[in-house]
Amino acid sequence: MSGAAGQHISVSANQHGAWTGLQGRGTLARARKDRFFTWLAVGCTAVVILPLVAILLYLVLRGASSLSLAFFTQLPRPISQGGGGMANAILGSGEILLIASLLGIPLGIGAGVFLSEYGAGKPIATAVRFTADVLNGVPSIVVGIAAYVLIVLPMKTFSALAGGIALGIMMVPTVTRTTEEMLATVPHSVREAALGLGIPKWRATLSVTLRTASAGIITGCMLAFARVAGETAPLLFTAFGSQFWPRSVVGSTAALPLQIFNYAMSPYPAQRRLAWAGALMLIVLIMTSVSLVRFVANRGTLRGRT
Missing domain, CATH: 1.10.3720.10 (MetI-like)
Incomplete structure (x- = not known):
């Protein structure tokens, strides 16, 4: 019985280790996806803001000298x-x-x-x-x-x-x-x-x-x-x-x-x-x-x- 119990405990430990490894890989994958979509959102925001900033800066460069x-x-x-x-x-x-x-x-x-x-x-x-x-x-x-x-x-x-x-x-x-x-x-x-x-x-x-x-x-x-x-x-x-x-x-x-x-x-x-x-x-x-x-x-x- 002791041998069977030890074998059972060993199998359970292996399963737990495998499950922990899967959880770790899943957490890592989710973290990578989170970073990817975070940077994607930041990039989209920059694409939206950049044209306005570019237009405003260009107008300042071309028109500010004529303001009086x-x-x-x-x-x-x-x-x-x-x-x-x-x-x-x-x-x-x-x-x-x-x-x-x-x-x-x-x-x-x-x-x-x-x-x-x-x-x-x-x-x-x-x-x-x-x-x-x-x-x-x-x-x-x-x-x-x-x-x-x-x-x-x-x-x-x-x-x-x-x-x-x-x-x-x-x-x-x-x-x-x-x-x-x-x-x-x-x-x-x-x-x-x-x-x-x-x-x-x-x-x-x-x-x-x-x-x-x-x-x-x-x-x-x-x-x-x-x-x-x-x-x-x-x-x-x-x-x-x-x-x-x-x-x-x-x-x-x-x-x-x-x-x-x-x-x-x-x-x-x-x-x-x-x-x-x-x-x-x-x-x-x-x-x-x-x-x-x-x-x-x-x-x-x-x-x-x-």
């Missing part, structure tokens, strides 16, 4: 006089983007709320989703031509208003679909808790559901804003451009994308340098506005959670 006080305070000058700036284009871009945001963001959020909270099973909700998806894929120049026919021709003048409406239309589908998706992530228990307290559905949607999804909705609004901020084609048919200060929303208005386009096509090196400076200014304005909105939104969300 005159660039931010003076009107464009004829090439024979030299100097000048893009102050009117900066102001005009701000005016046009403000009009676009006032139009596109409320409409987009309203449509997204309807699709998520009130449109379940309704044919009109399917039509709105289809329209938003199609509009999101429409080329910007087509939107500009439509705005030219529907707004510029009846008004008989190019204007910042027409440009703002064209860009606002382009913002609507992105804001709409983002709002719908973000509201869909809010747990139904949150809605049920609000309704259980006797709060009307419209009030619960505004005060509870929208507030819970506010961070994602604001991100969608920023994406839409960043998309239209650099658009040139719609403004060629609507705002048209100007060499003077903006005086009215119903008159021709300068804009940074238009001024960059005109100067980039110029045969004069001085104007091409200003075009690089304008491009740098445009991307800095977009990054600054997006960062400020993100900062304010995060502080507001934190207060709400507290």
Whole structure:
């Protein structure tokens, strides 16, 4: 019996050793896979970030030398006089983007709320989703031509208003679909808790559901804003451009994308340098506005959670 017991113990020890070896090899394989996919994720992140960094550095190298006080305070000058700036284009871009945001963001959020909270099973909700998806894929120049026919021709003048409406239309589908998706992530228990307290559905949607999804909705609004901020084609048919200060929303208005386009096509090196400076200014304005909105939104969300 003692011999059989010893043999059994020896076999068990061998099996345990084999099992331990398999576990060790499995752990090593998992560690290698973990390192591989970690470095793969880091590489993908670098591929995403690298183009933005490269573009920003190139714009700094080409355009930073042309930035000066005159660039931010003076009107464009004829090439024979030299100097000048893009102050009117900066102001005009701000005016046009403000009009676009006032139009596109409320409409987009309203449509997204309807699709998520009130449109379940309704044919009109399917039509709105289809329209938003199609509009999101429409080329910007087509939107500009439509705005030219529907707004510029009846008004008989190019204007910042027409440009703002064209860009606002382009913002609507992105804001709409983002709002719908973000509201869909809010747990139904949150809605049920609000309704259980006797709060009307419209009030619960505004005060509870929208507030819970506010961070994602604001991100969608920023994406839409960043998309239209650099658009040139719609403004060629609507705002048209100007060499003077903006005086009215119903008159021709300068804009940074238009001024960059005109100067980039110029045969004069001085104007091409200003075009690089304008491009740098445009991307800095977009990054600054997006960062400020993100900062304010995060502080507001934190207060709400507290």
